[in-house]
Amino acid sequence: MSRVQTQQKILDAAEGLFAESGFNDTSLRQITGRAEVNLAAVNYHFGSKKALIQAVLQRYLQVVMPRLEQQFDALLARQQPSTLSEVLAVFVQPLLELKQVKPQGTTLFLQLLGRGYTDVQGHLRKFISHHYGSVLNKFVLLVQQSCPSLSNAEIFWRLHFSLGTVVFTMASSEALFDIAAADYREQADIASVIRRLLPYLAAGIAAPTIDSKQLDLMAQATF
Amino acid sequence: MSRVQTQQKILDAAEGLFAESGFNDTSLRQITGRAEVNLAAVNYHFGSKKALIQAVLQRYLQVVMPRLEQQFDALLARQQPSTLSEVLAVFVQPLLELKQVKPQGTTLFLQLLGRGYTDVQGHLRKFISHHYGSVLNKFVLLVQQSCPSLSNAEIFWRLHFSLGTVVFTMASSEALFDIAAADYREQADIASVIRRLLPYLAAGIAAPTIDSKQLDLMAQATF
DNA sequence: GTACATTTCAAACAGTTGTTTGAAATGGGG
DNA sequence: CCCCATTTCAAACAACTGTTTGAAATGTAC
Secondary structure, eight states: OOHHHHHHHHHHHHHHHHHHHOSTTOOHHHHHHHHTOOTTHHHHHHSSHHHHHHHHHHHHHHHHHHHHHHHHHHHHTSSSOOOHHHHHHTTHHHHHHHHHHSTTHHHHHHHHHHHHHHSSTTHHHHHHHHHHHHHHHHHHHHHHHHOTTSOHHHHHHHHHHHHHHHHHHHHTHHHHHHHHHHHHOOOOOHHHHHHHHHHHHHHHHTOOOOOHHHHHHHHHTTO | OOHHHHHHHHHHHHHHHHHHHOSTTOOHHHHHHHHTOOTTHHHHHHSSHHHHHHHHHHHHHHHHHHHHHHHHHHHHTSSSOOOHHHHHHTTHHHHHHHHHHSTTHHHHHHHHHHHHHHSSTTHHHHHHHHHHHHHHHHHHHHHHHHOTTSOHHHHHHHHHHHHHHHHHHHHTHHHHHHHHHHHHOOOOOHHHHHHHHHHHHHHHHTOOOOOHHHHHHHHHTTO
């Protein structure tokens, strides 16, 4: 079997299992079993499990990230600042295009992203900010321009709140789909979740700030 | 050593390690090592690691949940529906009161909650909805009353988005504190994060809905 | 078809995990 | 003090993990 065939079989098997069960709870024996490949093949072709995880993510990142950067650049080249909704909407097209790479591509990638941020804390964060930090900086800059009234610290926190929303939703998307289908007769797919997500994120990021005095009043209002 | 002393030492050691490294990445040998207790003590006193995890969470849940329910009941007994901000503000007081149970109680509990939802998917969700489902239903009812224009399905999704925000933020709160301190000279503690969280969540949950036509326009606006 | 490099394979490695065991120690009530 | 239940302890258990090994098979160029 040729080099690329084996590598591809491993990547395909691995990404499915990783998305289902997370990185920690997926063993190399499960992966090589599903890929119909010898156990040692992973270490031979990728070096280690960690490297395999990165390779699985890289297959999608190297498609999505340049598309995102290109769109960010287009917005940055404008004269007047973009609205927050415009900035967030940039993600939709590149993510949905992953379906062309592979039928379930969008769902798989977002689930993997969710797993990567929740399973082993820090690893994926460092990997992404190291390889694609410049792209993310452009995104942050666009958000800052669209919300000039917010301090940079406030934006930092709210963007991480938003990251949490996305990552958690995607990591548990399969369970949420099931619940939504059972309780609300929803035929939920990844595109419909994205559609629901954007207004939530836009409103949260651009929310008015309140000072601590107001918060204290709110907290005591129910006594 | 008396029964309760050993159990307490195990619980104290376990909750700290669980909060730091998550449930999967914390071994019983680490726990019994820190607790200065024999390895077999966990299985003798709690039965299994899974039961220990639940016991760790129960110590806080059985304090927080009755307090929450009591506040929800107070709001439900009102004549006019509460505002969303009022409903969300209910969480502040009971969570901060955990500091009286134990100095770092609030932070620990929220980190554990985050770990529980991100580490082993589903387990904690089932456990909480089984033991405290009625309390959560009252919360959902209050949110529905405060946002009459939103469909129940929309509220379902937005509450899970919010759960993701909280859970992810808390699970990685230590890392976020460090970044915030380094980049924005922020002295961030759990109370200040809650203060930042509430307006974000309130705005996100109450965000105006957009139809798919508008979304498509947004997505194509940058071409 | 021979020579050489690449790839596969079964087997074993060393490490960790949660759990169980049976004896030793400790506890308090009669 | 003795008895009996409770609790501790060191040791071993079986199952799993990612990784390495060295020989066998396959592929490729001459």
